[in-house]
Each structure stands twice: as C-alpha cells, then as structure tokens.
Amino acid sequence: MNESRELKNAEQLEELLLLTEEIQEELEQKDQLIVELKTQLNESLTLNEKLNKENRAGNIQALKNDLKLADRALRSEKEKLRSANVTIGECQDKIRCLTQQRDYARTHQKIVEIPVEKPVLYKKCEACDRTAYQNAKARYETQKEQLAGQYKAKTVMFQTTLFLLAWYSLTTTLFQAVQSDVFLSDCKSFFHDAASFIQTFIGWTIDAGQSVAQISTKIPNEIIAGIIYWLLMILVVGICVAGTGILAILIEIKVIELYKKNCWDVITLLMILTSAAVIIYFGEVIKKALSINLLFFWLILQGIYLTIRRYISQDTD
Incomplete structure (x- = not known):
C-alpha cells in the first residue's frame, strides 16, 4: 500500500513540475509580449510625435485609441500574470505537501502480509454440486469400459486364432507322424x-x-x-x-x-x-x-x- 502511494505521489509531482514548467514558459512568452508591446508603444509614441509634428490635430484621436488598447492589453496581461503567480503558489504548496508525504512514507514503511486464497482442484464448496466433474467422470468410465471390452474381444480373438493354428499344426504333424x-x-x-x-x-x-x-x-x-x-x-x-x-x-x-x-x-x-x-x-x-x-x-x-x-x-x- 505504501509503495502504491509513493508511486501516485511521484506521478503527481511529475505532473506538477510539468505544469510549473509550462506556466514559466507562458510567463516568459508574456514577458516577451509585454516587451514587444512596450516597443510598439514607444514606436507609436514616436510615430505620434511625428504625426503631431506633421498633423497634430488629425491623429490625436487615433493615438488615444491605440493607447487605450495598449493599456487594456497591459491590464489583461497583468491579470494573467497575477493568476499565474497564484497558480504557481498553489503548485508549490502541493509540491511541498506531496514531498512531506513521500518523506513520511519512506521513513514509516511497514511490511503487511496479505493472505491469498489459492484455488484447489475440485474443492467442494457449498454452492457447487460438481456436475461437470461427475459428467466427465461418467464419460471417462464409459470410455474405459468400452476400451476394456474391445481389448477383451481382441484378446479372445487372438487366443482363438492361435489355438486354431496350433490345433491345425498339431493335427497335420500327427497325421504325418502316423504316416x-x-x-x-x-x-x-x-x-x-x-x-x-x-x-x-x-x-x-x-x-x-x-x-x-x-x-x-x-x-x-x-x-x-x-x-x-x-x-x-x-x-x-x-x-x-x-x-x-x-x-x-x-x-x-x-x-x-x-x-x-x-x-x-x-x-x-x-x-x-x-x-x-x-x-x-x-x-x-x-x-x-x-x-x-x-x-x-x-x-x-x-x-x-x-x-x-x-x-x-x-x-x-
């Protein structure tokens, strides 16, 4: 039982480690996305400045819209980062609990003997009338009697044939002896x-x-x-x-x-x-x-x- 628990704990640990690696990869990708957004924002700001210089009155509203979209994207990414941090914390807590359980199981192992019942051939039970065994035994006895009868008949035939041959040989020999x-x-x-x-x-x-x-x-x-x-x-x-x-x-x-x-x-x-x-x-x-x-x-x-x-x-x- 302890070994099965250890196996389950090890599998859960591996799953949690894989999950943390995936979350870390997502965080890295999101960091890269934030960096890209920042670069785009900087580019948009520079572009805004250029546009302000060229046509400040016509592009102010478009720049505001872009800024709002970028702000929303940043907020959503921050919320995702917060949820990811919460998930990482929960996974770390689970890893700590599972590690403690594994260490406890290793230090407190016990050998338990489980009795195993072995089936016995033709063992009489309360709900069994051994009909299959009785039918097989009856067929065996019938075949045995048939084979015994055939063997007896062949033996009698062989002995009769041998007796007839001996009688024929003896009579012919005696007739020749008389002559x-x-x-x-x-x-x-x-x-x-x-x-x-x-x-x-x-x-x-x-x-x-x-x-x-x-x-x-x-x-x-x-x-x-x-x-x-x-x-x-x-x-x-x-x-x-x-x-x-x-x-x-x-x-x-x-x-x-x-x-x-x-x-x-x-x-x-x-x-x-x-x-x-x-x-x-x-x-x-x-x-x-x-x-x-x-x-x-x-x-x-x-x-x-x-x-x-x-x-x-x-x-x-």
Missing part, C-alpha cells in the same frame, strides 16, 4: 525300452527286497520268519518304488515350473511344433546322420531349448 514308418518305429522302440527299463527296475527292487528279507531265515519260528520276510520285502520294494515315483514327480513339477516361468509363450509352442515337424518330415535323413531314437532326440532338443531360455531369462533379470 512316417521311421518315426513310428522309433516311438515303439522308445516306449518298449522305457517299459523294459521299468520292468528291469522292478526286478532290481524285488531282488533287493528278497536279499534284505533273507534276514528272516535266521528266525527259528517259520510263521514269524514268513511274516517278517514279506514285511521286509514289501517295505524295501515300496520304499524303492515310492522314492523313484516321488523323484519322477518332483522332476516333472520342476520342469513344468521352469516351462511356466521361462518358456510359457508362443515361441515355445512354435519351437515344439517346428522341432516335431522337422523330426517327422526329415526322420530318415536324421537317422542316417545320427543313429539315435527320434523321440529321444526330440526330448533332448526340448531340454536344450529349456536350458537356453532359462539362461537368457537369468541374464535379463
């Missing part, structure tokens, strides 16, 4: 070898159980010895079979977890189908180059692929 004698023979041999391995493993467990159950022959009572024999044999065979089954289940669970974590995507599906198609279509060529079971070779490829994907995922993490 491939080399692949069928390798599949039969693979499952035959697996069954023979299981049979051999069961024979080993039975032999181990029988060898452990021979401890019961040292018991003199035949009934008790027979019961202990069968108990030991069942216990050993059960432990071996159960342990092997649990180990196989754990390995299977671990492989499934690795697939879900690192390979559960479209790339894995394409790799499985592509590798199976290559092995089925080019089985004879592969058998000539490598004397290996094709199904076992396909499983080895899957293990290599799983190892590579796991290594890549660990590097990216």
